[in-house]
Amino acid sequence: MDVPPEPSTRRxxxxxxxxDEAKDELARVLQPSYARYPQLRWNRIEDWHITLAFLGELPSTAVPLLRSVLAGRAASHPALHLGLRGGGAFDGRLLWSGIDGDLAGLHLLAADVRELVRSCGIEFTERPLRPHLTLARSRRDDPLSVPEAAAGLAGFVGRPWRAERLHLVGSNISRGPGPIRYRDIEAWRFGAAVGAPGGDGAPAEP
Known part of the structure; x- marks a missing residue:
């Protein structure tokens, strides 16, 4: 079987x-909204994530540099205690669930990650950190679905959980109408020595 060629760039x-337990808990709460707002472009549950640094489209040659510095940072960082809480809307069109717990630690980790990326000579547009899970997007002619779905999440408080891995993720760059798909390039366990079992990540792609 032929292996597809490595793309020259990655987002x-x-x-x-x-x-999974935290995602399943939120998915159960969202069931009424899934049924009531089928016209929304719902993200796949397996794609839910908390972005620390969005780097945009990079040459594939930058990925090995990122792997090295991120593995080292994860090895020296403790797991974070977080939770999912409530919901809201960005610009009335993007539905999200909020993040609770050690937000100070989350902001410090994001700042460290961004500094490490810059130390690799990688330029990216730095956006303020607004920790959240993106759940769905509406079309421009649908101004009500996302705010109404967000109101349905107002009282949601999920069980606390530990964020135990730092993920380097690639998304497809298709310009077609289909949903964006995400896939781990690699992930590293927090607090594990680089090279130790479970500490140096497992590449998700050949």
Whole structure:
């Protein structure tokens, strides 16, 4: 079987991901909204993530540099205790769930990650950190669905969980109408020595 060629560029970001139990808990709360607002472009549950640094489209040659520095940072950082809480809307069109817990630690980790990326000579547009999970997007002619779905999440408080891995993620760069798909390039366990079992990540792509 032929292996597809390595793309010359990748759209890349660094993120945390809730564990399956936390995602399943939120998905159960969202069931009424899934049924009531089928016209929304709902993100796949497996794609839910908390972006720490969005790096944009990078040459594939930049990925090995990122792997090295991010593995080292994860090895020296403790797991973060977080939770999912409530919901809201950005610009009335993007539905999100908020993040609770050690937000100070989350902001410090994001600042460290961004500094490490810059130390690799990688330029990116730095956006203020607004920790959240993106759940769905509406079309321009639908101004009500996202705010109404967000109101349905107002009282949601998820169980606390530990963010145990730092993820380097690639997304597809298709310009077609289909949804964006995300895939781990590699992930590293927090607090594990580089080279130790479970500490140096497992590449998700050949």
């Amino acid at each position: 890349v970001f660094v993120a945390l991901a809730p564990p």
